[in-house]
Amino acid sequence: MNWYTESWSDECKFSIAYDEKIYSEKTPFQQIDFYKGKEFGTFFTLDGLMMVNEKDEFIYHEMIVHPAFATNPNIKRVLIIGGGDGGTAREVLRYKSVEEVVMVEIDERVFRLCQKYLPVTAGGIEEEPRMTLKFEDGLAYVKKAPDASFELILVDSTDPISVGEGLFTIEFYQECYRVLRNDGILINQHESPYFTEYAENMKRAHKKIKHIFPITHVY
Numbered sequence: 255m256n257w258y259t260e261s262w263s264d265e266c267k268f269s270i271a272y273d274e275k276i277y278s279e280k281t282p283f284q285q286i287d288f289y290k291g292k293e294f295g296t297f298f299t300l301d302g303l304m305m306v307n308e309k310d311e312f313i314y315h316e317m318i319v320h321p322a323f324a325t326n327p328n329i330k331r332v333l334i335i336g337g338g339d340g341g342t343a344r345e346v347l348r349y350k351s352v353e354e355v356v357m358v359e360i361d362e363r364v365f366r367l368c369q370k371y372l373p374v375t376a377g378g379i380e381e382e383p384r385m386t387l388k389f390e391d392g393l394a395y396v397k398k399a400p401d402a403s404f405e406l407i408l409v410d411s412t413d414p415i416s417v418g419e420g421l422f423t424i425e426f427y428q429e430c431y432r433v434l435r436n437d438g439i440l441i442n443q444h445e446s447p448y449f450t451e452y453a454e455n456m457k458r459a460h461k462k463i464k465h466i467f468p469i470t471h472v473y
Contacts, residue, residue, distance in 0.1 A: 255271050256271065256272050256273070256274075256275075257269050257270070257271055257272070258270050258271075258272055258289055258297075258299070258304075260302075260303065260304060262449055263449045263450065263451065266449070268304075270289075270291060270293065270294055270297070270307075271291055271292070271293065272289040272290060272291035272297075273290055273291050273292065274289070274290055275287060275288070275289050276288045276289065276290050276296070276371060277367065277371060279363060279367070281361055281363045281364075282361075283360060283361040284300045284301050284361060285299075285300065285301050285302065286298060286299075286300060286361075286363060286364060286367060287299045287302075288367065288371045288372075293309070294307040294308060294309040294310070295307060295308030295309055296308050296371055296372055298339075298367070298368070298371070298372065300364070300412060303412075305339060305412070306339045306341065306368075306372065306375060308372070308374055311339075311341050311374070311375055312341075314341070315341035315342055315344065315345050315375070316345060317473075318342055318345075318408060318410060318441055318443060319342055319345035319346055319408065319441075320345065321441070321473065322406050322408070322439045322441055323349055325439060326405065326406075326437060326439060327351070328351070328405070329349070329351070329352060329405040329406045329439075330351065330352060330353045330354070330405055331352075331353060331354045331355075331356075331403065331404045331405055331406075332346050332352060332354070332355045332356070332404060332405070332406045332407075332408065333356050333358070333396075333399075333403075333404045333406070333407045333408070333433070334346070334355065334356065334357040334358065334407075334408045334410055335358050335392035335395075335396070335407065335408070335409045335410065335411060336358075336359060336360075336392065336409065336410040336411035336412070336443075337357055337359060337408065337410035338359040338361060338364030338365045338368065339364065339365075339368045339372060339375045339376060340365065340368055340369075340372075340375040340376030340377075340379045341375035341376075342357075342408055342410045343355055343357050343379050343382075343385060344375060344378075344379060346408070347379075347382055347384065347385065352384060353384060354384055354386065355382075355384055355385050355386065356386045356388065356404075357379075357385065357386070357387055357388070358388045358389075358390060358391075358392045358395045359387070359388075359389055360389070360390065360391050360392065361389070362389035365387070365389075392409075392411070392426075393423075393425070393426050393429070396426065396429040396430055396432075396433055397429050399429075399433045400433065401432055401433060402432075402433065402434065402435045402436070402438075403433050403435075404433055404434055404435065404438060405434070405435050405437065405438050405439070406438065406439050406440075406441070407430050407433070407434060407438070407439070407440045407441070408441045409430075409440070409441065409442040409443060409444075410443055411443055422444065422458075422459050422462070423462070424462050424465065424466070427440075427442075427462055427463055427465075427466045427467075428466055431466050431467060440463070440467065442459070442463060444456050444459035444460060444463075445459065447472075456472075460472060
């Protein structure tokens, strides 16, 4: 039996048994690995950290998307920064009232490999006529985006290290605020408070957001 393991703290590790490692690739941005097992199905990691698995991906993707639509049912234009596995776009596209979704993912290989190995999240996304895919840096994209052009920005990024680091800066949050409309919403994945190290990263990111946005909540 093979085991995939992550150390979450000095006193806690997370392990999943897998039957086979089905794909591995080093891109210019990160290391991508896909595994397949019985309990969680197919899952993939970026630089050795799990991103998505078949069994429970819905928990994350539903919760990053639906609270915003419960708050403002009239969202028409949505910007997704990151989200290369496609799950966040899948949930946004469930809303027939949405007219356009722009997904900006820095590493095209993440999306292409998820299309092949994880179609539960990425399957059919590219064929959706309301969907626009852009494979470029998220900060660079928002810097050139017009003022007040989106009602919702979903920052579905990796943690504040490596390729995701630029999405946890004051400059990035200021640009997001500029391109949101007056009733716009920013949803930002910025770690979990569950473990001490993660909580510190979360608090640093949230402090920056509070400096720019008049109303902020953690959920």
